[in-house]
Amino acid sequence: MTLQEKMDAYKKDFLTKVPKEALKVIHRATEQLANSGLVEQAIQVGSAAPQFTLKNSSGEAQSLSGLLANGPMVLTFYRGKW
Amino acid sequence: MELDALNALIDEISGLGATLVAVSPQAADINKAFREEKKLRFDILSDPGNAVAHQYGIRHRLPDDLTALYTKFGINLPEFNGDDSWTLPMPACLIIDAAGVVRHTDINADYTIRPEPTDTLAALKTVL
Numbered sequence: 001m002t003l004q005e006k007m008d009a010y011k012k013d014f015l016t017k018v019p020k021e022a023l024k025v026i027h028r029a030t031e032q033l034a035n036s037g038l039v040e041q042a043i044q045v046g047s048a049a050p051q052f053t054l055k056n057s058s059g060e061a062q063s064l065s066g067l068l069a070n071g072p073m074v075l076t077f078y079r080g081k082w
Numbered sequence: 083m084e085l086d087a088l089n090a091l092i093d094e095i096s097g098l099g100a101t102l103v104a105v106s107p108q109a110a111d112i113n114k115a116f117r118e119e120k121k122l123r124f125d126i127l128s129d130p131g132n133a134v135a136h137q138y139g140i141r142h143r144l145p146d147d148l149t150a151l152y153t154k155f156g157i158n159l160p161e162f163n164g165d166d167s168w169t170l171p172m173p174a175c176l177i178i179d180a181a182g183v184v185r186h187t188d189i190n191a192d193y194t195i196r197p198e199p200t201d202t203l204a205a206l207k208t209v210l
Contacts, residue, residue: 003087029148034191042139049178050137054127057114071099077171078106
């Protein structure tokens with residue numbers, strides 16, 4: 001199963017459990033975000049990736065330049081475990 | 083789900099000489115527990131207040147009716163993330179080359195749509 005197939009199965013299940021009113025709120029928020037133009041303003045291909053230093057789960061500081069020292073990087077932004 | 087799917091490809095990503103890193107607004111201890119639970123073989127970096135997400139242009143604040151709903155569902159972002167901003171990053175997968183240039187982006191306002199890791203891997207191969 002692809003990731004999207006797994007997510008679609010999860011979404012289908014979610015839709016059966018969550019009250020309609022709640023779904024409206026969620027859907028409206030997603031629509032607002034899609035219409036806000038934020039995606040179009042986000043960082044584009046060809047830009048320099050902004051530098052950062054963040055702590056990993058062991059408390060060690062990791063910088064963008066440090067992470068790129070040995071090669072390219074796949075950077076994924078993750079909302080949370082919930 | 084998404085991090086599990088990326089984790090499944092970690093050997094191939096490393097094999098191509100690339101690093102995989104996740105950035106999340108969650109507190110470091112939550113990231114740590116999650117990483118151990120899911121046996122993730124890549125780092126999760128803690129981005130308090132989504133400050134770095136903001137620099138990448140993907141931070142957004144949840145509308146009030148949604149924050150009320152999440153609170154009702156027990157999704158207490160201020161508790162998980164350690165700040166009151168109720169901001170989140172849009173799901174985003176970027177490929178940055180060794181020179182620090184963004185070479186690929188996959189960003190979606192709809193959090194139920196995530197980049198397919200196999201597509202990310204294919205894009206990574208074109209960047210090398």
